[in-house]
Amino acid sequence: MAPSSLTVGYVPGVTPAKWARIWAERHPDVPLRLSAVDAADAADAVRTGSVDVALLRPPADASGLAVIPLYEETTVVVVPADHVLTAVDTVTSADLHGEPVLIPLDDVVAWPAAPGVPAEHRPETTRDATELVAAGVGVLVVPQSLARLHHRKDLTYRPIAEAPGCPVALAFPEGPPPVLVEEFIGIVRGRTPGSSRGRAEPPPKRTAREKTLAKQAARAAAGKVARKPGPAKRGRR
Known part of the structure; x- marks a missing residue:
């Protein structure tokens, strides 16, 4: 069963308000909870599951974490x-x-x-x-x-x-991220609603018959261009 909410941890100085607002617009039925965490405790909060994902300053020990760099501060x-x-x-x-x-x-x-x-x-x-x-x-x-x-x-x-510079990153437990975490990653990375999960469906493969018909149509179109008639001749009176 998919989780009914997402908890996002953030360290002092990081402001997740913009991303929380976009989340509320796209997923009004899924609450996003913001949890302020100390910089020293942020990585462990992700590891222990206290938060689902965290906006933090990359720790020296990133074991057990998947870390996505976001930006660098002055x-x-x-x-x-x-x-x-x-x-x-x-x-x-x-x-x-x-x-x-x-x-x-x-x-x-x-x-x-x-x-x-x-x-x-x-x-x-x-x-x-x-x-x-x-x-x-x-x-x-x-x-x-x-x-x-x-x-x-x-x-x-x-x-x-x-x-x-002082980097800021997004961290979540190692492994394929859950659906809601994947959605939040998409928002932070600026993806549009239609591609927020970053997994566009590949176009369906054409059958052999469809490929043959397409080639025939292309050849026919090329032949029409090559045989394009010139100005019409005047008929005899």
């Missing part, structure tokens, strides 16, 4: 609104040299050689780190969506030119 640095780095539109790694950088325990930026000086204290969450940036303790490197999510009037952010 990596930015969050600074106080009066910080010297606000003088430019885009900062470089060199601009961060010597800056104390806060690295929260839920950090999602994979940048092994990140510039700056890691702060001794690691905040519990990105939200906590944002509070410390406002207090002047250091700066914070995050995906742009998280900078927007935790926005404060006394803070701003700037993109970092050489920073790696």
Whole structure:
């Protein structure tokens, strides 16, 4: 029996509202439930079945998961609104040299050689780190969506030119996806309603007789073109 609903997990910063709206338009009788999950717990939520599919930042351990890359976010640095780095539109790694950088325990930026000086204290969450940036303790490197999510009037952010992007992906259990998961994949990938499952039916094969008749029709049409008569001659009076 097919499931009667679909549960979609999503990590902070990812906004599934658009896809949920399209789902409601195409499948009004099948509820789609959105479930906010922490970035560190998203992969396990898919593995244990807490959610049917998740919009997450790809985990280092993707065992048991099928992962479809969706897009990459710009990596930015969050600074106080009066910080010297606000003088430019885009900062470089060199601009961060010597800056104390806060690295929260839920950090999602994979940048092994990140510039700056890691702060001794690691905040519990990105939200906590944002509070410390406002207090002047250091700066914070995050995906742009998280900078927007935790926005404060006394803070701003700037993109970092050489920073790696922060990917976002769709994950579901390994193996052929269930029908509803396949439908959601189609929506996220922008497929039209008629092709949302991405499995167009192949055209039916023609019989030998149909092929022969088609060839004869093609030859007859070609012969008519070759024998096309010229201007009609005037008859004798």
